[in-house]
Amino acid sequence: MFMAGQGLAQTPPGGKPAGPAAVGTVTIETQDVPYIRTLPGRAVAFETGEIRARVSGVVEEILYAAGDKLEPGDPMFKIEDDSYTAAFASAKAAVAGAEVQVQTTRATVDRYKTLQGNAVSKADLQSAEAAAASAVASLAAAQAALDVAQLDLDRTTVRSPIAGIAGIATVSLGALVTANQADALATVTRLDPIYIDVSDSSAGMLRVRAQIDDGSLKLGTKVGVALVLENGETYDGEGTVVVLGNVVSATTGTFDLRVQFDNPKRLILPGQFLRVKMTLGSTRAKLVPQRATGRNSDGTLTVFVAKDGVAKKVALTSSGSQDNAWIITAGIEDGDLVIVDGLTNLRDGAAVKPVPVTIDADGVVHDAVVDTAVAPDATKPTTGNN
Known part of the structure; x- marks a missing residue:
């Protein structure tokens, strides 16, 4: 049975090589891979x-x-209201006086109408009607002044306009404040839900559209939105796209979009810089475990492939990552055996003996599951070298 980390075959004391090095390999297959930006x-x-x-x-x-x-x-906040209480009382009294005046002038009009042609002339009646109309107008003005006085009195208690978390007061007891002053007395912030403003490049957008047009990217029924916190953990909850930007910045070449997340525990606070993973759909690609790859001095991604009993180093083209694997678009073919274990001191052209293994979600190498009647220890976990 192959044990991870076995590496190259050991040379016995006689100096003769023990044979090809046993290496753990996985078989590459093209599969549907989530397309995530x-x-x-x-x-x-x-x-x-x-x-x-x-x-x-x-x-x-x-x-x-x-x-x-x-x-x-x-x-x-509570602002002293003595003067506003007095103003309200004065306005209320003015309304009462105006109401009496309306009643008096209307009674005069009614009386003049019964006396018209005898003791009252038409001109006297018209004057009484004009006085009654003026009294009604004065009552309306007095009522408006009362409403303003009521508003001012109510506004001596400063109230929160929204639901949210109260901030620190910027004034203390005894401070003199003025109507509509520039400086706020405090702020109230609503944190649940919360927005995340995201920037994407216009070049990236064009690449996505080109992949949609050529059929290499199949859009999903909806855009999946996940959030990665500053500590690297994935936020528990799925977001929704609220606004898609339609203007590209002339200075940065990016456009903005806004997503929304529920935030009941207030883990996300305004101003935090985060990463948003947007799953647009799926694409056909090959996955190569990251632990199997290396980099040349020029940054080219490379991997060893076991072919005809020999380890061959090949260059790869990647379009991103998925969990613990690179998404490969060129460099390897379906059925290739990528070496993922036994890489220590492995060189291009070295003789190797491929042994099938698997890699779990944590990147740990295990022997591939085989017929336990033939190899009862085949599922024993191994510890890998890279």
Whole structure:
């Protein structure tokens, strides 16, 4: 049985070679491979509310604590309201006076109508009607002033306009604030859901479209969106594309798109730089385990192939990666035996003895499963050299 890491055959004391080196190999086959574009992105808050005073006055109370989860309408600041309470009372009294005036002028009109032609002339009636109309207009103006006074009084309690997490207050008790001032009193940020703004190159977009046109890329029913956090872990949740950009930047040659993720645990915070993996569909390609490959001095990706009992070094063309394998578009053919284990000191042209192995999701080499009646230990895991 082949054991990973066996490497080249050992030379016995007599100096004669022991024979070809046993090497672990996997057979290459063309298969459907997910077509994934990994793009840089930056987290952006779903909503951000800047809290400002709508009336002037001194801050009497701060009604929240930084980090509180707020709902729309929750109070955040209290501004002294003595003058606004007085203004509201004055406006309310003006409305009451205007209502009395309307009632009085309308009564006069009614009385004049019954007396017209006797003690009241037509001109007197017209004057009374004009006075009644003026009283109605004065009542409307007084009601409008009351509404404004009510609004100003209500605005002495500054409330959150959105649901989100409250930030640190930028003012303290006793601070004088003015209506619609430039500086915000605080901010409220909605983190669930959250947006990720992604940039992609226009050249990459053209390559994707060319692959769609020539049939090498088969689009899926929807775009799969996954997120890789700053620590390299994959975020638990699938995103959705919200906006596709339609303008290419003249300076960077990129266009923007926006995706959305649920963020109930607040793992994603605005400003974080992340990676977004977008699965557009599938393409026919060959997968070569990354542990089997190397690089020439010029950066060319290479791999050893076992052919006719000899290890041959070949150059590969890659279009990206899938899990622990490179996606290969040129350099090897279906049925080639790629050497994935026993690579230590292996040289181009060396005599080798291929032994079938498998590689699990963690990149660990195991003997290939064979008929246990013939080789009962064939499934024993091995430890690889590369």
